[in-house]
Amino acid sequence: MLKEKMQEALNEQINKEMYSSYLYLAMSAYSSSAGLPGFAHWFRVQAEEENMHAMRLFDYINDQDGRVKLKEIKEPPMDFGTAVEMFQQTLEHEQFITRSINELVELANAEKDDTTASFLQWYVEEQEEEEENDKEIIAKLRGVDKNEYVIPSVDQELAKRPSLR
Numbered sequence: 001m002l003k004e005k006m007q008e009a010l011n012e013q014i015n016k017e018m019y020s021s022y023l024y025l026a027m028s029a030y031s032s033s034a035g036l037p038g039f040a041h042w043f044r045v046q047a048e049e050e051n052m053h054a055m056r057l058f059d060y061i062n063d064q065d066g067r068v069k070l071k072e073i074k075e076p077p078m079d080f081g082t083a084v085e086m087f088q089q090t091l092e093h094e095q096f097i098t099r100s101i102n103e104l105v106e107l108a109n110a111e112k113d114d115t116t117a118s119f120l121q122w123y124v125e126e127q128e129e130e131e132e133n134d135k136e137i138i139a140k141l142r143g144v145d146k147n148e149y150v151i152p153s154v155d156q157e158l159a160k161r162p163s164l165r
């Protein structure tokens with residue numbers, strides 16, 4: 001059985017993951033409008049992944065006989081600047097999510113809730129991977145000053161990301 005404080009914090013995380021999904025969907029739309037179909041595809045897959053992150057929390061709360069509380073999802077921006085700026089914003093957002101996951105782990109430990117602490121490990125690893133991916137893409141995009149073909153080549157590469165279904 002989930003303690004009230006833990007349940008509240010997990011519900012808050014559902015909202016953050018849903019916002020992440022919304023944010024990346026907005027980036028996908030922005031990329032489409034900028035004529036970057038590979039970026040648009042990558043962010044759309046990312047949006048679906050974030051939805052899955054929210055659903056994992058949703059299922060966990062239900063499995064623990066808790067109560068899911070869905071909160072209002074904030075409106076994301078419509079414009080994200082250059083390709084590199086967009087990925088910088090992605091990385092900053094993921095760093096914010098990582099801090100949030102770490103706080104959840106701290107809370108689970110403080111509440112002596114081992115089941116939730118071990119459930120959260122999946123997110124800890126996922127965050128490491130996501131931050132790494134974003135950093136790699138930023139590094140490639142930074143080559144843009146030196147090579148004007150970087151954006152189209154990264155676009156082609158991002159187009160290859162496998163879809164979730």
Ligand code: OFO
Nearest residue numbers: 017050053097130
């Ligand atoms: Fe982008 O990661 Fe969710 O948790």
